[in-house]
Each structure stands twice: as structure tokens, then as C-alpha cells.
Amino acid sequence: MKRTTLLGALPLAVLSLAVAVPSASAAPSTESFSQVIGTVRIDPSDPTQASVQARYRCTGDAHLWVSVKQTADRTADPRLAEEGSSGISAAWSDSHRNAITCDSRIHVGWFDVDQEEPLWGSDEPKSTVFEPLAKGVGYVQFCLYDEVTGEGGATDNAFRNVR
Numbered sequence: 001m002k003r004t005t006l007l008g009a010l011p012l013a014v015l016s017l018a019v020a021v022p023s024a025s026a027a028p029s030t031e032s033f034s035q036v037i038g039t040v041r042i043d044p045s046d047p048t049q050a051s052v053q054a055r056y057r058c059t060g061d062a063h064l065w066v067s068v069k070q071t072a073d074r075t076a077d078p079r080l081a082e083e084g085s086s087g088i089s090a091a092w093s094d095s096h097r098n099a100i101t102c103d104s105r106i107h108v109g110w111f112d113v114d115q116e117e118p119l120w121g122s123d124e125p126k127s128t129v130f131e132p133l134a135k136g137v138g139y140v141q142f143c144l145y146d147e148v149t150g151e152g153g154a155t156d157n158a159f160r161n162v163r
Helices: 002-020
Strands: 034-041 046-056 062-070 091-095 106-115 136-146 153-162
Touching: 034 136, 046 062, 046 091, 046 136, 046 153, 062 106, 062 153, 091 106
Parallel strands: 034 153
Antiparallel strands: 034 046, 046 106, 062 091, 062 136, 136 153
């Protein structure tokens, strides 16, 4: 009786595995995405500059903004994830100038942030208002906008160690 039950269940188990395995002819995804990976690396010769590593995929014309913000105590303050968080930030480096490759393939790269770009709506450099990045935790925003995502963007916003 046990043999019959076990053998009777075997075809059902094999069938469920066949359904769960994707077809070899299935088209690969070309959906845009971004994912911050690893630790933010501060430039030892200039702590206003750092590098963020990310994995991404995009298509066609695209724009990238990368940002790292820290509060004075360099902890994971949830307020950094809110709109207008530059008002509570002690340190902030960002960039709109990183080159990206948008050919619908997955890429991994390092992206630079610094304090060269002025504050929004001002000619004042960030370095006159914000401190350099320091060891601790920072809020990283990796915002990728391409022909697929449009204004919604493929963004990854996460707290990361800053070293």
C-alpha cells in the first residue's frame, strides 16, 4: 500500500517540477532596475568624494543621479529617506554626471559622488553648507531614469556603510 501511494504521487511531483522550471525559449527580461551593492568608499585624499557600486539595467537615453547623505552622528536616521532630507543632513555628496551604458544588458560599476554641483536653485557649492562624508552609515539614492521607466525611475534607496 505504501509503495502504491508513493509511486502514485511520483508523476504529480515530476509534473509540478516541469511546470516550475522556465522554458529555455523564454525571452530574457529587459526591465530596467538599479541596485546599490556593497559599501560606499570615501576617497582618502578628499572625503567630499566617494564611490558607490551598483548593478543596473537600462534602455536608450537615460539620466542617473547618485546621492549619499549622512546626519551628524553618521547613523541610519530614517528621516534621511524623507523628502527634503537635505535639511537634516550634515554631509551630502551627489552627482548627475556619471556615464552609464543603457543597452538593455545588466552592468555593474562604480559611480562617483562629490560636492562639485551647487545646491538646487543656487550657485552656492555644497561644500559651503555640508561637511565631507565620514565613516558610519549613509543614505544612498541611486536614481536611474530611462526610456522604459520614464519619470518613475528605477531607483534603489538604501542605508549603506560608508568607509
